[in-house]
Amino acid sequence: MIDTPEAQFAIAAVREAATLTRLVQREMVSPALTKGDKSPVTVADFSAQAIVAKRLGEVLPEAKLVGEEDSDDLRATSEGRGTLNQVCQFVGSRVPGASAEEVCEWIDRGNAEASGEFWTLDPVDGTKGFLRGDQYVVAFALIRDGKVELGVLGCPELEDATTPATGGAGSVLVAARGQGTWLAPMAGDGDWRRLQVAQTADIKQARIFRSVESAHTNTGQLGQLAQAMGTEAEPIPMDSQAKYAVLAAGGGEMLVRLLSASRLDYRERIWDQAAGSIVVEEAGGRVTDLDGKPLDFSHGKGLEANRGVLATNGLIHDAALAALREIGA
16 A cells, blocks of 8 residues: 555545535535536535645645636636535535635635646546536646656545446545555545556457547547457446546556547646546556657646547557557547
8 A cells, every 4th residue: 555645645635525525416506617618617626626725735835736726716706606605615514614715715726837746636527427426536646747656536436446336435546656556445444455457458358438428539539449449348438537447447448538529739637637647557557648658747737748648458558559540540
């Protein structure tokens, strides 16, 4: 098990944030708030970022945080202020007496510059899955000089890192560079177990994850890719970095983030890939972009030097890259 102070802090922070998101989901406090880029943001996003930022300030006061959210949307409109009131109620369940101004300050701690050494957080990765009562993840990672050194995934609706289970025990995964990937129940009442990716080398048996939300990838090309590879296994529909967890635990062989036909210039955000990528790599898998290049986290908040993402169990990675070239992805 990984027992460094940084890892233990990150695990505790993710567990607390994931427990809070579960509480928000159970009480159905808000359908969604719309950001400027039109992606849905729930009370859970803001609550989870506030609590992780608060804990980071307590334990590592000099550490930088790059989060997905900021408080502008909460301050700007009457709808936002109503959402802020709800966020304060939930954060207050963990930090009694937390004021609206304090909560906004904690959220905005996530506005640090993405350079040198910093933490990055996606407070609810898979917001639409969260709203559906499906898979979502709290994803937290430490990046140092462009390389992910530590990653934690909190998966409230995923049991044993492989089985969707609404309201079940959940899963927390932690990975550190050179120290493997480890799994325990989200609630913290079970032993840690080291994970390894599936040892499937037969392309026909390769199980490919497919996003439920079609806007996230090029679904048509996914079919072409599967055909070019000659895979015969049924695909696995799943959103969020929960796919990385299942891949690391041996529940699938490949996930891919192709470029949507309507957004060919899109570059992945670091918080969407950092924790998941090291979880897969330390379980024995391989993660690159669509051209086979390692993911480069040294360009601010986006993976500006990379096109898309390909993550596999390693054994089928070269075949997948060849198929991507064949279909022109």
